[in-house]
């Protein structure tokens with residue numbers, strides 16, 4: 455479990471002070487993947503670095519299993535982290551790199567082989583890590599974070615630059631680790647990926663927490679939720695649905711997009727009035743749509759989230 459309480463981190467001093475994280479509080483619980491979402495510069499890395507004790511908070515606390523990470527008796531068994539592509543000795547083989555890391559935490563070669571297998575690097579374990587692709591390097595970094603069999607895993611932008619296979623692999627790995635009852639905390643600015651991976655969502659913007667909700671609840675509460683109907687009786691159905699809570703748009707004589715009524719309501723009303731439906735679809739908004747709605751009024755923030763999503767090639 456990760457607990458962040460009233461965390462504030464300022465860099466610099468005087469006129470040049472930057473408040474990277476501003477009174478941030480949240481809890482990351484075991485058993486689900488928690489996604490940490492925010493645009494570039496929102497404060498994700500600073501928060502994660504503070505959890506690891508790499509940045510000293512200006513005020514507030516960040517604890518892992520109830521204590522500061524640096525006070526943990528066996529830190530790497532408690533929290534495995536991958537913050538950015540780690541500096542590795544490029545001349546070393548993947549296995550030797552992990553063996554060196556393992557030695558620092560009193561873990562043996564058997565565990566090294568286990569994590570190599572877990573991340574799918576067994577076949578290249580004796581190859582020079584310097585020749586690894588970005589995806590293989592990322593797998594090696596994750597192998598390192600799992601060496602101590604940690605209860606909590608924290609990864610900063612792990613899918614950046616990965617190909618679709620690598621992205622799918624990380625998604626499944628994170629879900630599996632969570633299903634084993636571990637605490638999994640993962641940051642990203644790729645919303646479509648986050649929607650597929652995380653069950654819980656924490657959104658940070660300009661150093662402040664904007665959302666801390668189960669993913670499904672956040673998406674459900676968006677007003678972008680609508681019902682699409684295709685019917686030869688569109689005009690009649692439109693009249694039947696009319697009401698102060700209901701907004702209807704149409705870009706085709708037979709199609710209606712309805713906000714303010716559920717698919718169930720529409721289906722029941724249509725059946726009760728003998729309106730034939732060719733199609734009745736609950737249109738669930740994407741995380742991106744829900745997120746854009748949330749940030750619509752935050753002008754300076756809006757500028758940075760309105761960028762098209764960067765997708766891995």
Ligand SMILES: Nc1ncnc2c1ncn2[C@@H]1O[C@H](COP(=O)(O)OP(=O)(O)OP(=O)(O)O)[C@@H](O)[C@H]1O
Pocket residue numbers: 465466472473474475492493494495496497498499500501643
């Ligand atoms: N060492 C530092 N010195 C000065 N300012 C910093 C430092 N580290 C981060 N910042 C600033 O703090 C803010 C938050 O940065 P942070 O790296 O935590 O954001 P982020 O959400 O991780 O963004 P990214 O996705 O770009 O990594 C930014 O304005 C950044 O420029």
